[in-house]
Amino acid sequence: MTTVESRRTPGAVRDAERWTAHNYHPLPVVVAEADGAWVTDVDGRRYLDCLAGYSALNFGHRHPTLIAAAHAQLDRLTLTSRAFIHDQFADFCRELAELCGKDLVLPMNTGAEAVETAIKVARKWGYRVKGVPAEQATIVVAEGNFHGRTTTIVSFSTDPEARDDFGPYTPGFRTVPYGDLAALEAAIDDTTVAVLLEPIQGEQGVVVPPAGYLPGVRELCTRRNVLFVADEIQSGLGRTGETFACDHEGVRPDMYVLGKALGGGIVPVSAVAADSDVLGVLRPGEHGSTFGGNPLACAVGTQVVRLLRTGEFQRRSAALGAHLQAALRDLVGQGLVAVRGRGLWAGVDIDPALMTGRQACERLAERGVLAKDTHGSTIRLAPPLVIEKHELDFAVAQLAAVLR
Template sequence: MTLTPVRTERSSAELISAEDTTLAHNYHPLPVVVARAEGVWVEDVEGRRYLDMLAGYSALNFGHRHPELIAAAHRQLDEVTLTSRAFHNDRLAGFAEGLTQLTGLDTVLPMNTGAEAVESAIKIARKWAYEVKGVAPDRATIVVADGNFHGRTTTIVGFSSDPVARTGFGPFAPGFRVVPYNDLDAIEAAVDETTAAVLIEPIQGEAGVIIPDDGYLTGVRELTGRTGCLFIADEIQSGLGRTGTTLAVDHESVLPDMLLLGKALGGGIVPVSAVVARREVMAVLRPGEHGSTFGGNPLSAAVGSAVVDLLATGEYQRRATALGDVLSEGLTALTGKGVVGFRSRGLWAGVDVDPRIGTGREISERLMREGVLVKDTHGSTIRIAPPLTITPEELHSALASLEKVLG
């Protein structure tokens, strides 16, 4: 059989057409074909430049190709990339030590994707419920919040309230109780002797950057401690500097029993996720009961360690706080001028646009034509989450483009 040579130089239109023919249609991307990237900027195959105000849904908190992260990856590529956990490797201990020091928890379960981290936490919580709490076999329940987004595996979409994510993928696993977000009374009513854990996002990202009331996270911590169940905080999008603190739970000085990290932990280079937990919780896992071929591989551990080192300085948290004020002030100035409301914390915002002006998708397409990349979520809401390396001037430029497309 003669293979058709792969073309290396094709136009955006040709590449989009090829994707449409050969890829599963599980995404609806904006019609921009990225070929190069540096810092907060990306460039398409025709050489047009765009300011990246999405940052891979927080996977690129440190921008594209951050020199320290790229250097760490290059060094490791010259040594060893994969051993599997059948053997030890010389990078994993340092990664785990750094992550426990950064988070204040004790032990690390390295995985690859955010959904894997969530699935792992569900398994750990259930096993803890049976072995430590004394819940009857196969009766453990987990309380989750309406509007959640924890991933797209069948278990996770089974407790999603988004019909697009959920419809057509059943039957679903039992054992989850969905309550309204930001409602402590609802959590308390749902918790009983079978409850293994309460699993929530400290800020709901996919729902539109929904920020709970002050005291909510403190209340969840108190409630779970008092009722004898675990508090699992999904910080896959909100963590690692995005909101102006290392973790979003840090805004209330709360320490969960299990913390879920991903996205930015891989520095925009490799997929890295982790469950970080109290030692006595993680101790329920024994050899052979859970694992991952790629989880904790030397390359991901080297990059993850470099990410931890960047955060340990506090520089990026301070940048997110200061530039978050610039973002909030800019969106406040646009409120009533096409913006009907917004929610922001650090360099993360959900912006509700007057639906008479356009849907979130339409606003995103208009911004793309102005050289700014964002992504819509539900209805007329767009999400803004630039790399934490953005400058005030670049942020002001993006806000000016938003003002233009709203006008």
């Protein structure tokens, strides 16, 4: 057994604190190995990962199909830049476009890059296709949004931690309450080129909109000739029990913004997918990325798409998610005040009189479960879709013990 004196974790935490900027406040867990739904720290202690890299690890740690694809590509070719075409590029773009039911795909790297790409495309479409006067394009967004941390994106954040002291802010955005169709319609005018929304708001605490909201957004955007841009970076690719969270209400946006799980937890891969009348507005030289759509990313991303095509992970998320949501609801009134979610994704509000979300996550880690807090007393649970039912039961049991 590892003694307190021989533990490596405290020193590793001190070194990280000494040599890195404090843009995160991580739990004092130093991960060294991982497999499936479990990680092991530098002292050999195992934890059930109920965060899954904010949904970047939907397929678990080191999924054998994805690892094999990465290994094979590493032995062949890793980067060409987009100055040339490589042999993995067309397959990835075609198969992802087909998964999305769209004509075209534009690969990038990070989720924030994909959102920035969607903003640029929407503005270009507004000027070229809709006929919005130059420099007047507006995009409507929702309160409580989280789309990334670039200067443009934080300009329309309503989270003071993400926004404060990073101005001057980029103009061109209008913010309305999430889930309020009347407010959304009132914000749209002839300059509006897009409505940019998360089908489920992740960072806000896994907030599911009212039934009928997404179909209402779709109808409104169609009627007013506005692009509906769905940020499915966290909610997409099987997380909620469907391929996309929009699928739950039969909604098809004009543009999908994808990331996180698209890279299989191996490499950063993101993309936007849309039909040719939208993405076709871009011309060579107007937008790009040296690493976007690189051979390694495409090799892994193609296998991610093929895993999703089987439907296995969507079915697992739906069935296990129903079990998780029911188990969590049983704790309401026993330390929890509310539970929200869909599929294997839950936002859990702890009675603030008991503890903060941070304290709950620290106590869960002590009991072998990793989760992450957000906005005071809320914690998020997003385990890998490969998790087993008994492992979910273990996680809920540890949460119940923490709440006692």
